[in-house]
Amino acid sequence: MVALVAVSSPKSTVFQSPISLRDSNSSFVGNSFSLQLKPRKSQKKDCNFGLVVASAGSGATTTVAGSDSGGSADRFYFNITGFPFPLGPFLNRRTTRTEAVKGSIWLFEQEQALGFSSVSTNIRMTVIKLKSGGLWVHAPIAPTKECIELVKELGAPVEYIVLPTFAYEHKIFVGPFSRKFPKAQVWVAPRQWSWPLNLPLEFFGIFRAKILQNEDPSTPWANEIEQKVLSSPEVGIGPYVEVAFYHKQSRTLLVTDAVIYVPKKPPECINKEYLLESAKNGLAVKILSKGKKVLDEPVVDNEINRQKGWERMVLQILFLGPSNLLEPNASFAQMSQKLIVSPIVKTLVFSKVPEKVRDWIDGIARDWKFKRIIPAHFAGPIKAGRAELLAAFAFLDELLGERYVTRPSLSLLFTSLMGKAASYFPPDDMKTLSSLDQFLVSVGAVKKTVSGRKR
Template sequence: MVATIAVPSPKSSILQKQNPVSLRDPNCSFLGGSSLKQLKPRNKRRDADHAISLVVPSASLATNTATTTTKTNRGGRFYFNFTGFPFPLGPFLNRSTLRTEAVKGCIWLFEQEQALGFSSVSTNIRMTIIKLKSGGLWVHAPIAPTKECIQLVKELGAPVEYIVLPTFAYEHKIFVGPFSRKFPRAQVWVAPRQWSWPLNLPLEFFGIFRAKTLKDEDSSTPWADEIEHKILSSPEVGIGPYVEVAFYHKRSRTLLVTDAVIFVPRQPPECISKESLLASAKNGLAVKILSKGKEVPEEPIVDNMRNCQKGWERMVLQILFLGPSNLLEPNASFAKMSQKLIVSPIVKTLVFSKVPEKVRDWIDGIARDWRFKRVIPAHFAAPINASRSDFLAAFAFLDDLLGERYATWPSLSLLFASLMGKAASYFPPDDMRTLSSLDQFLVSVGAVKKTVSGRKR
């Protein structure tokens, strides 16, 4: 059964420490286009009732930028959530919401912590809201509608007109119904071919009623003159198809994806609680198993920045690789995976490598038709100042699967993307062993197909 209940509780709170990575393009017309000097992120905590404006050191893909982040102590963070078979999605009782203005007066990001069951592994989950020319709000991938979250949405001073589910994935689907009931006049739109496991339940079971289904490159959607979309709808790669919808906001030249690409920041997202980071820094069973035979010290965890950073690095490696080679000393592997636009190793191995032709058609269409300059995924860092070449580079692994017969865009930009992608999509072989073994096992038992189409022979 799925049970999702929201109850306000003004006494609830979650400690937060780190500043989110925020990247802004100074050429954006919404932001005035002024140059910004690079500043070091501040370590001192501001009063929680004030907005925070930071300029942080950016990665090679991005210019130095600033966003306005709103934190509150208004309460209303209690949200009972014990769902997600076979791994429940936490936090189970408290979810703090962080709002960031990504494009001034136009695009806002709302983030909450998302934990995997009872483990100490957490990441952030993101909802993006775009203000349309009509004055209404377009909501992408809703998050838990706590009292705090809904208040932050209402503070934008505009009605919610559309709520969009851009994927089949459970962690995004589960909040669409509860969120839509907070805004009953809004239209709900969903990605096609929705399914669930172990039971393929209808959307109504998740509280999603009277939803309209998106069609590929459909120009009849009520927001089509401002936001375009392209659908990746693959053949079944295992127990069900992989479906994701990419959106392009033309006025701000922003690409929105769900899980297609990620950008792991050096420091943890601010919405992840300090308690979660310190719990991940402890030398538990997972660390002992993945310590390469080294002695694992039993020592208390001191509440400091170093341990928070260690906890974040361990979280990232477990999320990306499931069983990384060395959790005791995560620095080297983390450095190879952070600060660049990549496809997640799990998505690459278990999904995209199975349907390379479908993925290539999708990303080539995105790069061909949309002149985006920033990308907003649903996890890790955002917004990311990235060009079409950066985006193509993250998918350079498809060239090895498809071969020269499927080559497109015979241009210098494609050559640059391919060369850059060889480094950008590099995954440490030792860290990939567990994921590769899992892939082989799933193929052997028929849970995942070896390939659906297009693998180079």
């Protein structure tokens, strides 16, 4: 989600293939160039949110990270690809592993930054142990030596590697990760595309991939993990595609970007130097200060400034240009500690195809009795069920001008009340995003927001 929107696409897509200089099979496509990049410092703390966890009887939250004595070589991964901006860190990615459901589900996380800026958050890979004894990998992250060792410590072979979306920030790691486990089958979401060049999967190092189909009973994991595909019409230059999964034994819903839960405190894996950099009253703060005088005050390293940096990061990730970076507290409080649809995804994607999204979400809520949700960004796992998911998507009812009669009346009332809170975004913060939406519509880059269900 740190991959903020490009001026012509709701999710930026890759222009070049990913590179791991530790992988002899990796390839580089593009012009030669020379860069001097400063690697990020290794973190000494675990990336353990400790904020939203499954109930005590359903899982553990022990976090394991590679030993600091291993050095930065174990965390080396070279990536400067992406369009219109690259995704960092460029040279060094620390990995943590958290056991979300004891003996069954593990979360692997790395920091992900926006280009050369100090704005960053986490990106998550989820690994599920199947009854066969093999591992099912959802949304792979950068296959550093540390990451691969943490996977191998689980003591089970990787059987399946799954790309649940078309989005660049997840696609770029699938090829390099799969080469570390050559016996694993690779499965990808349908209708893959990229921009500005619509490149084949092979360009990204993804070969012999099988295509995920909606509610497909023939997938080799169908008895344990079910799937539902959201494959929308064109929302602009390409379709939005995301596959949701349901692990029946643990009652866990896996999504990529459909929903998020912003934690109150910054994840400990985020570099404190970047938190402090965001806490400085730089140019962005001076521009987005609601006309108030901005002082150039020194920033000392303390919890208050780290928190300010985190709040500013979040608002920039969610809104692109929030109304008041100088005093982010009020807007951050409105957006954190609740299950929501990201404002960018809501405005530039889901509002364009609400009928398709409504059918997808209602199918998930109707068929799957989940009690936790694991997204690919921000907090996870999230203790949430059907009511919380429907509340996050309550804005669709307003767009479609109707409510489904298939929902029980009491559930509908509860969802409506929760939805007003989950769907409320501060109007002043939405102005930049709304203006961008209007511009993209005017130049034909995205569709108009739909109002009313087609009959």
